[in-house]
Amino acid sequence: MTDTLLTGATIGILGGGQLGRMLSVAASRLGFKTHIFEPGANPPAADVAHAVTTAAYENEAALRAFAATVDVITYEFENIPTSALDLLETLKPIRPNRKALAVSQDRLTEKAFLTDLGLKTAPFAAVDDAVDLAEAIAEIGTPAILKTRRFGYDGKGQSRLKSAEDAETALADMAGAPAILEGFVNFTHEVSVIGTRGVDGEVACFDPGENVHRDGILHTTTVPANLTASQKMDAVLLTAKILNALKYVGTMGVELFVTPQGLIVNEIAPRVHNSGHWTQNGCAVDQFEQHIRAVAGWPLGDGKRHSDVVMENLIGDDMDRVPDIAKEPNAALHLYGKAETKPGRKMGHVNRVKA
């Protein structure tokens, strides 16, 4: 393929959840078709995709057939099995690249990468066993939080330590998985920057959004965030630094803690990000389209915000409020079409736009 995809080209997307769904809609706006690869049946993205493959990531034949129909491959989540990527990268370009995945699939690697870049993170230490954990607690102190190095999201695979006495329980929670102990950061609030880097190295960032979590899951994102001009500049510059260091192509979410001592990077996600959903109704080009533009080798949109927005996630039973939300003025609903409502499951979101 050339670096620039033309209208009519097909973008392969690994993962068929709500992010794949919204990527697929954005791709359609630029005249692209999408092909979704997803092990689960009837994924949300299937309703708005040109083609869907339902197969396991271990199914080589299915991966090959998928790759044969697409011009470029991207993904909606970072925990794709390495073996699938090993095969796919021999067949079609994968954007963002493997390095971004390798860094963000492992909390320890990620923290090391960020500190090597000169960015601040929470204090951290690798924990493989009880001895490591004791040493880590001695170094970092408590309260602290023990997390599996891999495959954690939305508060899963995490255990809080109020004091050293919680060490044994916390380690048991890890079920033998390699872990990392992170110290608590004394922050005033959390913001995130959604940044995109194009094939030619161009970088565009959206205005930082301010995030509020509830039960370990993002609850709301508000733009503009409560930041000084200089904090906002720092946030955007450090995001660009991360994108450039990874030679990243696509959209990334960077979560930041705001502290009196400056911005501390909480984590990075090599994909479109829940805290960027506000861009769908606040900008001419949203985070999903920026990602598609990047992986298709197109110029990026400028990320300018035309409206203030508050995004609220609709989790589980929040769906019961949809009839009322539908009546609100200036409320843009985005439902994911998931068949079953479960506690903690992201079912949709609403962007409330200030006129």
Place this chain on the structure above:
Amino acid sequence: MTDTLLTGATIGILGGGQLGRMLSVAASRLGFKTHIFEPGANPPAADVAHAVTTAAYENEAALRAFAATVDVITYEFENIPTSALDLLETLKPIRPNRKALAVSQDRLTEKAFLTDLGLKTAPFAAVDDAVDLAEAIAEIGTPAILKTRRFGYDGKGQSRLKSAEDAETALADMAGAPAILEGFVNFTHEVSVIGTRGVDGEVACFDPGENVHRDGILHTTTVPANLTASQKMDAVLLTAKILNALKYVGTMGVELFVTPQGLIVNEIAPRVHNSGHWTQNGCAVDQFEQHIRAVAGWPLGDGKRHSDVVMENLIGDDMDRVPDIAKEPNAALHLYGKAETKPGRKMGHVNRVKA
């Protein structure tokens, strides 16, 4: 079915062009699936639909199978063969209703309906033969325009008469089809109102847009339109009058000529309308979602505009400008994924948003 569809329900759409495509995307935002019925292969809507039936409108078995999978049927164009509707309406609800189609499928019926409502239209007369045409010219005068009563759009099936001498040529252009002679209206500009009526009779209108045509095809729509507060009120009230008279359910486009003597109705379209595409980037709920909300029995959005927008259609070779448009700040591209570019073919549009 009940009057209100729940998330996960399927909306059948007759017609798979760009309007069906954008209706399908809007349906996905509310968690609905869509099933497209379209005789042509690989229609634009297929890229973002849950299911597609490729079959002729005369194929009864295909129509039955289609109807069996959907909860409600709507359409993206008004010239659906009557026989297909006769069958489908015995199987599932069709929204908007048959009356709206009957009125708008025939220019003469439409003009009579509008004048019966007390609304102003261009002077008109039915023309079936040369005698009718001579009488019509005597009554209406020239310049005038002869149009087929049915199946005309985007300037097709029309012939202009500068003087009575053009009568013979104009009649020949109709190729024997029943026609209507319309007098010219001395208007300063054209506006259109996109209005929606819900199942419960609720009506919501978007701000009128000002339309500029080029070669008989819509070129740009600008909001806000150049209208006094009282003209704007008139435009919205007459749109509501039309929607209510038809007991309409769905979104309709009403084209109006602005004259010193008041607003004159040019034509109505019982569907989402090209001049309403600006709502995708100017409102929290756009014309496509309003239509889906109406046919699904949901409450309507309030139609409030959060941003000023200029919509420009991308016709034929305008596609060559896409790489430049993609670089413009605050320009939202909407391409239709049509395989082949042809002169006069609508390939996409761009909404330029004022921040």
